[in-house]
Amino acid sequence: MRDEPAPPTPGRVSVAVITRDRRDSLARTLDRLATLPERPPVLVVDNGSRDGTESMVRAHPVGATLLSPGRNLGALGRNLAVRHAATPYVAFSDDDSWWAPGALATAAALLDRHRGLGLLAARTLVGPEQREDPLNGQLAASPLPPAPGCPGRRVLGFLGCACVVRRSAFLDAGGYHPLLFFGAEETLLAYDLAARGWDACYAPEVVAHHHPATGGRAGRSPLVRRNALLTTWLRRPLTVAARHTSRLAADAVRGEPGAAAALRAALVRLPAAVRQRRVLPDRVEACARLLDRPAGHLTPATEEGV
Secondary structure, eight states: OOOOOOSOOTTOEEEEEEESSOHHHHHHHHHHHHTOTTOOOEEEEEOSOOSSHHHHHHHSTTOOEEEOOSSOOTTHHHHHHHHHOOSSEEEEEETTEEEOTTHHHHHHHHHHHOTTEEEEEEEEEETTTTEEOHHHHHHHTOOSOOOTTOSSEEOSOOOTTSEEEEHHHHHHHTSSOTTTOSSSOHHHHHHHHHHTTOEEEEEEEEEEEEOOTTSSOOOSOHHHHHHHHHHHHHHSOHHHHHHHHHHHHHHHHTTOTTHHHHHHHHHHHHHHHHHTOOOOOHHHHHHHHHHHSTTTSOOTTTOOOO
């Protein structure tokens, strides 16, 4: 596995934030990041905002590095931030989430100690009431077999605004895939990290706060279902991809809300997914199959993939 400097030192974790037309929410996130004892470098990728986001970021005392690609990159904005980061580890936030004091130092210490660890999935607390995100319990109950490089439960997924990555591992895996753009993009990255030999684990001692305007994630939106299906075509055996396609088609025929839109959008991208197929190694596919079982699969409300 790739060697990195061992001693934990200040400035070992950057925070990357992607945003688009949410200046006020982003300002609140930057306010929170500015108070962290770790004083992390902050990178903000503005995905084509038109609401004054850029000028707000430039004036904010956190001193963030502003990256402006000039268009909406979706989740690929995180790839841009990681490429520009100058630290060995990168923590992701959205413009409605931030990290608890001490969380980044804890994450850096875990990544320093476990050299095969590519990603830490954090415990997410939602809203001012600090409710447990339902994903926390499902990550904690992951049925995957333990790995020597994991200080906690081994997982094959995470919440995009509540994870910390080893920069070299993220780049080695290729980052987020351009075909998915945004929505349920985490599972594919988890697959690709595992395929390259990097472990991912749930670390409940690393805490992130998430204050979404709607009080929760979008659930089974057409975008999420589209990307879940495309992920199977990109990485899973044809039998698995065909089964998932049939299931979504059946839901569309029954008139399940959003299913027909998801199927249509997936079919448009299906030729590109087939061209870019790279089936998972057997050891990773075996883990993915564990999560296909009813006891191991996430509930439809999240569609994130453990």
